[in-house]
Amino acid sequence: MSHSHSHATPPSDGPPRRTLALALGAVVGVIAVATLVAMALLWPASEDVPQAQDPYAAEGVSRVPAVVESVRAFDCGGDGLGPDQTQARAGDCAEVTAKAGDETATFTLDPTRWASGMKVGDEIQVLRIAPDGQPASWEFYDFERGFPLAAIAAVFGLLVVVVARWRGLFAIAGIGVTLVVLLSFVMPALLSGTNALLVAAVGSAAIMIVVLYLAHGVSIRTTSALFGTLVGLGLTAVLGAWATDWSHLTGVASDDDRLLAAVATSADLSGIVAASMVIAGLGVLNDVTVTQASAVWEMRALQPTASRAQLFASAMRIGRDHIASSVYTLVFAYAGSAMTILLLVSAYSQSLTQVATSEEIGSEVARTLVGAIGLVLAVPITTGFATLLAPRGEDVPEPGPDAVTA
Known part of the structure; x- marks a missing residue:
C-alpha cells in the first residue's frame, strides 16, 4: 500500500x-x-494664500510665441564681469530676429545665452514690452518646450x-x-x-x-x-x-x-x-x-x-x-x-x-x-x-x- x-x-x-x-x-x-x-x-482659506503678481504679466508686458529668423554674433565687449562685479561668461553676444505673429521681434542674447545655442527655425517665447505711448521692445524669455515634453509624456504613458x-x-x-x-x-x-x-x-x-x-x-x-x-x-x-x-x-x-x-x-x-x-x-x-x-x-x-x-x-x-x-x-x-x-x-x-x-x-x-x-x-x-x-x-x-x- x-x-x-x-x-x-x-x-x-x-x-x-x-x-x-x-x-x-x-x-x-x-x-x-x-x-x-x-x-x-x-486646508488654508484662499485669502491666506499669498498671490504675488507675475513679474512678466505687468501692464504692457506679454509673452508671445515666435520663430527665429536670423542670428548674428557680434562683439559686445563681454569681459566676464556682471552686475556688482559678479563673475559672468565672457564672449560674443548675438542679435536675434524672430517672427512674433504679425510683428518682427529683435533682441540681444548675452554671452551665456548665446553660448547655450540658438539657431534659425527655433521656436521660442519672447517678452513684448510696450508701455503706453512707446514703441514695443523685445526680450528673449525661453524656448518653446510644450510639444517635446508632451510627446515624451505620451511615450511614457503608452x-x-x-x-x-x-x-x-x-x-x-x-x-x-x-x-x-x-x-x-x-x-x-x-x-x-x-x-x-x-x-x-x-x-x-x-x-x-x-x-x-x-x-x-x-x-x-x-x-x-x-x-x-x-x-x-x-x-x-x-x-x-x-x-x-x-x-x-x-x-x-x-x-x-x-x-x-x-x-x-x-x-x-x-x-x-x-x-x-x-x-x-x-x-x-x-x-x-x-x-x-x-x-x-x-x-x-x-x-x-x-x-x-x-x-x-x-x-x-x-x-x-x-x-x-x-x-x-x-x-x-x-x-x-x-x-x-x-x-x-x-x-x-x-x-x-x-x-x-x-x-x-x-x-x-x-x-x-x-x-x-x-x-x-x-x-x-x-x-x-x-x-x-x-x-x-x-x-x-x-x-x-x-x-x-x-
Missing part, C-alpha cells in the same frame, strides 16, 4: 479571509477618515500601459491624484504658513492611501504595504524635523528661496525643508513597501509550510538587497538634481567638508540621509506587517516511520 502527500500551492493572496478583511477595512477606513478630517482642518496594462493605467491615474493633492492642498497650505511638517505628512498619507489601492488593487497584501508606508512616513517626518533643527537648515540657500521668503512672508522655510524630506521619499518608500509585501505573499505561495519566522527571514534577505539598491537610487537622484551646484562648488575648488556643510548641499545631504533612514526602517516594519497578515502556513506532519511514499 502506498501513500502520497499532495499539497497544492495556494494562490498568492491566499484563501478568502472575510473576518480579517473586514477588520482591516475598518482600520483603513478610520485612517482615511482621520486623514480627510486633518486635511479639512489644515509604454507604461502596454507593459503594465491595467495596473500601468491605474498608476498613471495615481500620478494625477498626486498632482491634485500637491497643487490643491499641500502647496497652498505651505504658502499660507500652516505647519509644514503636518501638511506634508497628511498630504502624503492621503496620496498613499489612494495610490496604493488604485495601482495594486484592494487586498490584504496592499493593506500590509500601506501600514508599512504610513509608519515609514511618520518616522521620516520625525527624523526630518529633528535633522532640520539640529543641522540649522534655514531653507534660505538661493535667490529663489529669498524671493519665496519675500512673497510668502508667513511660510516657514525651515519647516518646508523638513516637509520636502517627507515628500521626496514617497516614491522610494512606496517602492520598498510594495515589494516587501509582494515578496512575503509570493514566498508564502511557494513555501506553504514555512513558519512565520522563516517567512520573515526569507523576505528580509530580499529586503536587504532592495535597501542597498534604493539607497543608491536616492543618492543618484539627489546628486542629479543638484548637479549644477555640485559643478559650481567643484570649480571653486572647495573642500568636501565645505561643500557638504553648505546650506544648498547640506539640505540635499540631509534629505538623502533622512529618506534613506526612513526606507531602511520601513523594510523590516513592512515585512513584519506582511508576515502577520499573510495566509497561515499549512501544518504538514512529518512522515512516520511506517509511512511509504510513492
Whole structure:
C-alpha cells in the first residue's frame, strides 16, 4: 500500500479571509477618515494664500510665441564681469530676429545665452514690452518646450500601459491624484504658513492611501504595504524635523528661496525643508513597501509550510538587497538634481567638508540621509506587517516511520 502527500500551492493572496478583511477595512477606513478630517482642518482659506503678481504679466508686458529668423554674433565687449562685479561668461553676444505673429521681434542674447545655442527655425517665447505711448521692445524669455515634453509624456504613458496594462493605467491615474493633492492642498497650505511638517505628512498619507489601492488593487497584501508606508512616513517626518533643527537648515540657500521668503512672508522655510524630506521619499518608500509585501505573499505561495519566522527571514534577505539598491537610487537622484551646484562648488575648488556643510548641499545631504533612514526602517516594519497578515502556513506532519511514499 502506498501513500502520497499532495499539497497544492495556494494562490498568492491566499484563501478568502472575510473576518480579517473586514477588520482591516475598518482600520483603513478610520485612517482615511482621520486623514480627510486633518486635511479639512489644515486646508488654508484662499485669502491666506499669498498671490504675488507675475513679474512678466505687468501692464504692457506679454509673452508671445515666435520663430527665429536670423542670428548674428557680434562683439559686445563681454569681459566676464556682471552686475556688482559678479563673475559672468565672457564672449560674443548675438542679435536675434524672430517672427512674433504679425510683428518682427529683435533682441540681444548675452554671452551665456548665446553660448547655450540658438539657431534659425527655433521656436521660442519672447517678452513684448510696450508701455503706453512707446514703441514695443523685445526680450528673449525661453524656448518653446510644450510639444517635446508632451510627446515624451505620451511615450511614457503608452509604454507604461502596454507593459503594465491595467495596473500601468491605474498608476498613471495615481500620478494625477498626486498632482491634485500637491497643487490643491499641500502647496497652498505651505504658502499660507500652516505647519509644514503636518501638511506634508497628511498630504502624503492621503496620496498613499489612494495610490496604493488604485495601482495594486484592494487586498490584504496592499493593506500590509500601506501600514508599512504610513509608519515609514511618520518616522521620516520625525527624523526630518529633528535633522532640520539640529543641522540649522534655514531653507534660505538661493535667490529663489529669498524671493519665496519675500512673497510668502508667513511660510516657514525651515519647516518646508523638513516637509520636502517627507515628500521626496514617497516614491522610494512606496517602492520598498510594495515589494516587501509582494515578496512575503509570493514566498508564502511557494513555501506553504514555512513558519512565520522563516517567512520573515526569507523576505528580509530580499529586503536587504532592495535597501542597498534604493539607497543608491536616492543618492543618484539627489546628486542629479543638484548637479549644477555640485559643478559650481567643484570649480571653486572647495573642500568636501565645505561643500557638504553648505546650506544648498547640506539640505540635499540631509534629505538623502533622512529618506534613506526612513526606507531602511520601513523594510523590516513592512515585512513584519506582511508576515502577520499573510495566509497561515499549512501544518504538514512529518512522515512516520511506517509511512511509504510513492
